[in-house]
Amino acid sequence: MSNVRKSFLFWFLFVAIALVPTLAEAKVRVVATLPTLASIVREVGGHHVEVTSLAYPTQDAHFVDARPHLVLQLNKADLLVINGSDLEIGWLPVLVTGARNSRIQPGAAGYLDASTLVTLKEIPHGKLDRSQGDIHPGGNPHYLTDPRNGGKVAVGIAQKLGAIDPANRNDYLKRARALDQKAVALAEQERKRFLAIPQVNRHVVTYHQSWVYFLDWLGLEEIGTIEPKPGIPPDPPHVSRLMTHMRKVHTDAILQEAYYSSRIGKLLAEKTGVPLVVLPGGADFERGETYLSYVETLTRKVYAAIREAK
Amino acid sequence: MLPKRRNHAPLAALRMLAVMPLLIAVAGHPAFAQQAPADASSVDRDDAFEADEREIWEALQEPTPPRLSVAPRAIASMNPDISVILDAAAAAFSGPPDQLGGHDPRQNGFNLQQLELSIGSAVDPYWRFDGNLVFSQFGVEVEEAYATTTALPANLQVRAGQFLTRFGRLNSTHPHAWEFVDQPLVLGKFFGGEGNRGLGTEVSWLSPLPWYLELVGSASEAHGASTARSFFGGENLGVQSLADLQLTGAVKQFFPFGPDWSLAWGLSGASGPNPTGRSNRSEIYGTDVYLKFRPLRDGDWTTVSFTTEAMARRRQVPGGILTDEGLYSTLFWRFDQRWGVAARHEAVTGSANDPLDPTWTGTRQRSSANVTFWPTEFSRIRLQASSDRRADQPTPVYGVFLAFETVIGAHGAHHF
Numbered sequence: 028m029s030n031v032r033k034s035f036l037f038w039f040l041f042v043a044i045a046l047v048p049t050l051a052e053a054k055v056r057v058v059a060t061l062p063t064l065a066s067i068v069r070e071v072g073g074h075h076v077e078v079t080s081l082a083y084p085t086q087d088a089h090f091v092d093a094r095p096h097l098v099l100q101l102n103k104a105d106l107l108v109i110n111g112s113d114l115e116i117g118w119l120p121v122l123v124t125g126a127r128n129s130r131i132q133p134g135a136a137g138y139l140d141a142s143t144l145v146t147l148k149e150i151p152h153g154k155l156d157r158s159q160g161d162i163h164p165g166g167n168p169h170y171l172t173d174p175r176n177g178g179k180v181a182v183g184i185a186q187k188l189g190a191i192d193p194a195n196r197n198d199y200l201k202r203a204r205a206l207d208q209k210a211v212a213l214a215e216q217e218r219k220r221f222l223a224i225p226q227v228n229r230h231v232v233t234y235h236q237s238w239v240y241f242l243d244w245l246g247l248e249e250i251g252t253i254e255p256k257p258g259i260p261p262d263p264p265h266v267s268r269l270m271t272h273m274r275k276v277h278t279d280a281i282l283q284e285a286y287y288s289s290r291i292g293k294l295l296a297e298k299t300g301v302p303l304v305v306l307p308g309g310a311d312f313e314r315g316e317t318y319l320s321y322v323e324t325l326t327r328k329v330y331a332a333i334r335e336a337k
Numbered sequence: 338m339l340p341k342r343r344n345h346a347p348l349a350a351l352r353m354l355a356v357m358p359l360l361i362a363v364a365g366h367p368a369f370a371q372q373a374p375a376d377a378s379s380v381d382r383d384d385a386f387e388a389d390e391r392e393i394w395e396a397l398q399e400p401t402p403p404r405l406s407v408a409p410r411a412i413a414s415m416n417p418d419i420s421v422i423l424d425a426a427a428a429a430f431s432g433p434p435d436q437l438g439g440h441d442p443r444q445n446g447f448n449l450q451q452l453e454l455s456i457g458s459a460v461d462p463y464w465r466f467d468g469n470l471v472f473s474q475f476g477v478e479v480e481e482a483y484a485t486t487t488a489l490p491a492n493l494q495v496r497a498g499q500f501l502t503r504f505g506r507l508n509s510t511h512p513h514a515w516e517f518v519d520q521p522l523v524l525g526k527f528f529g530g531e532g533n534r535g536l537g538t539e540v541s542w543l544s545p546l547p548w549y550l551e552l553v554g555s556a557s558e559a560h561g562a563s564t565a566r567s568f569f570g571g572e573n574l575g576v577q578s579l580a581d582l583q584l585t586g587a588v589k590q591f592f593p594f595g596p597d598w599s600l601a602w603g604l605s606g607a608s609g610p611n612p613t614g615r616s617n618r619s620e621i622y623g624t625d626v627y628l629k630f631r632p633l634r635d636g637d638w639t640t641v642s643f644t645t646e647a648m649a650r651r652r653q654v655p656g657g658i659l660t661d662e663g664l665y666s667t668l669f670w671r672f673d674q675r676w677g678v679a680a681r682h683e684a685v686t687g688s689a690n691d692p693l694d695p696t697w698t699g700t701r702q703r704s705s706a707n708v709t710f711w712p713t714e715f716s717r718i719r720l721q722a723s724s725d726r727r728a729d730q731p732t733p734v735y736g737v738f739l740a741f742e743t744v745i746g747a748h749g750a751h752h753f
Contacts (some may be wrong), residue, residue: 083596085633090714092631093753094599095549095591102492102543117714121750124465127543129488134462157715157745259713260674288636288674305635 055192058104058131060115061088062312063171063321064141064180068108070317071184071203075195081122084309087286089161089258093118101126104137105191108184111142112168136190142168144183145176148239160256172241174322175214178207181318209319214244217326221245224333227277231329232269232301234283234292241325250276253283253291261291273299280332284308302332417458417466420746422513424450432734435727437525439563440471440512442738449474450740451512457749463488467749469511480511481534496539496555501532502585503539503553504605505646506625508532514751516644516669516679518721518740522703523648523663523685526694527621529563529570533607535583549591559583559609566693567619567650568609580616583609591753601627601753613654613692623648640671654692661686675712681705687728699728717742 054077059065065080072078079100082091088110101107101122109115123132130137147166155164170176185203189196221229222245229246231238234253242249251272255265278301281292286308296303306328310321428434428442442448452472459465468482483498501509508524509532524532537557544550559582562571568583576582587605594600603625611619625646632639647664663685671677682704687697707721718741725734 083633085635092599092629093750094593095551095589095601095753096593098543099547099549116747116750118750121752124485124487125494125543127487127489127492127494129462132462132487133459157713161713161715285635288638290636 055106055188056104057106057108057188058100059108060119061110061171061309063177063309063318064108064110065312066310066316066318066321067177067181067206068184069312070206071181071199072188073198073202075192075198076188080312081119082309083313084307084311085286087284087308088114089117091115091118093121095125097122098125101131102128104128104131106137106139106187107131108139108141108187110168110171111140112147112165113163114168137187139183139187141180141183142166142170144179145170148243149236160254161258167236167239169237170240171318172238172322172325173214173244174210174319175244176240177318177322178210181206181210206318210322213319213322217330218245220330221247221326228279228333230276230278231333232273232278232281232295234281234287237284238282245326245329247329250278253281253295266291266295270295270298273301280304280329282306282329302335304328304332417456418747418749420455420744420748422451422453422455422511422742422744422748424453424512424740424742426450426518426738426740428736428738430734430736432730432732434734434736435725436519436736437522437530438520439530441519441530442736442740450518453480453511453513455748459487460484478531480531492543492545494541494543496541497537499534499536500539500557501534502537502555502557502583502607503541503587503589504528504533504585504607504621505587505623505648506601506603506627506644507646510752513742513744516642516667517681517705517707518719518738519705519723521646521663521665521681522683522701523646523665526661526663526685526697527567527648527650529561529566531561531563533583533585534564535559535561537582549589551589553585553587553589555585556582557585565609567611567621567652569612570693572612574610574612580618581610583607597630597632599627599629599631599753601625601629611652611654613652617653617655619650619652621648621650638671638674640669640677642669643667644669654690659688659691661688661691675710677709677711679707679709696729697727701728702726715744715748 055072055075057068057072057076057078058081059068059078060081062080062082062084065078068076068078081097081100082088107123109119129135132138142165147170149167151162151164155162171180181203185199188199230248230250231242232251232253233249236252236257238249251269253261253266253269255262273295278299281295281301281303283289283292283305285305289303289305292303295301306325307321310316310318424440426442426448427446428448429445434443436443440450442450454470454472455468457465457467463486464484465487466484469480471478471480479499481500483496483500486495489495503509507515507521508528520530520532535557537555539553539555541551541553544552559565560569560573565583574581585605585607587603589603590601592600605623607621609619611617623646627642627644629640629642645664645666647662649662650660652659665681665683667679667681669677669679684700684702686700687694689698691697703723703725705721705723707719709717709719711717721738721740723736725736727734
């Protein structure tokens, strides 16, 4: 008997001790769909939040598998931050429904569609259908490549976190402001640097129409895409037309995310001599990369390639 | 003169005395001493950000944020997500075809497999609705129409309406999500051409364990020649007690092995009445394994998956108990954004004196292989060949299908 009682006491104490730190910390649990968003959340939330990303930076956010274990993270989340504008439409909805968590359902206090915080570009006009490719009716969803948008998203995240965890509201806002200020400063500085390059040397080709915010910010001009239409894989006639066009119009770089096949990009680079710049598909959140260091990686690589091409 | 001065001095001293404590109080107050200068210097720096914040805060308050662009917001509407899926196939068989799936190509020549209209939307903060209406050339069937709760406590979720039961892996999915043109034989033989479904209620629970473990239980109607053929089947004998319903239970588990490998494992059981005699029952048990390898290497579309599902059935009939088993295993390899191949083998045993399949006495085996081309993820062309060895045919029946599928509209996300 006494043995049973002893072991019971032991387990009771063990559980109680194990629970104490969890209760004491009570961090706000945030799930971000993309690693880049997760990096922003980590910077804004600091030690008050625990953040995870559903997608990896090596993954095309259009095509993420709805693996069931992701439901476990969503099940316990206090806040879900999504990129929005239909980027995650192919996989997120089943996970959010399966999460059985009313806090993060669309429209709830713990649901933040970050695309509502920025001004989206390329909002299509008129009748839409997929003969135009896999277009996003709400506008181009790849807005995080412009740090000014990242800054706005940071402030929006801070507002949401502040509402969920009022005790640390000022801290969230302070951190978000700091990130926003740094983002704006970086945007100014890089824009000046790129604009110093003559206009004629700021022509690029991209794989997917995912760089419009980046290009507009830095005064770069897109003269063509490797995909004939968004989401449609390149075909030989289109690639050969693009190659002819690249030879006619001076081109300085070919940009693409690492998660796309680089076969055509390499071919174009080889035939035209224009450097291929393979860019990370998102911040390397798991290795601790910050949002701004990710953006800096983008500008550094593109700037170096363009300078070289000149 | 002097008295005047003297008179003045005490006045000044008095004034000083009166002001001093005030000065000391104000200057000495920590709020004034420390905060005031800090505030003064940060005012202009923060103004812009406060304006930003106000704007963002306002945007967060409104269901549809204000747009600076005058472009119409096509997305801002109360319309549910609507999609239409067309599956059609040309087929040729070397002998009399005996396809069991309701949406399989079943005859030589052209086949309309299905025209599916899917509708889905949140109902309110507590429910979402999903419906699938399937049109054939001759009519419309309500394949699924159910509501799912989104805000129940204790990790519970309820589905109510007409739905495909979550028995095994493939049963609850639609042809659109299949790796083959036709339904596995075992599902057709045990449940019917439409898969196991019916009006009913389902409760599922996500366990708080550190890995994905979900328990599912449902009660649904036990009749339907093509949806519950092992149970009441085509004979609707009514519901006198709970024993006249089909009860289904399942355990679903999922194990991720790093970012690239996934393993899903399920155990399922269904029990219900059959019409062969008073209180005669049928029971079906199954297990399913799905192993998937999708390396998240840059620029790689490779996906390799292995699925196997095995089921055993036990039926009480007059004069004894009938038992039979069936399984299918598939191997799927997508080696390019646009191309994939798959192979499948199936075996389903039979028993003598089976009232449902009197000629199915031996083991029926079918082997199939296909190649798929996806122009985009919204269209698909699939060429499939199969060899079907049945006890009632002296030689195998070979079949060839050329199937195509198109999806328009906002099609919902798929389960893993």
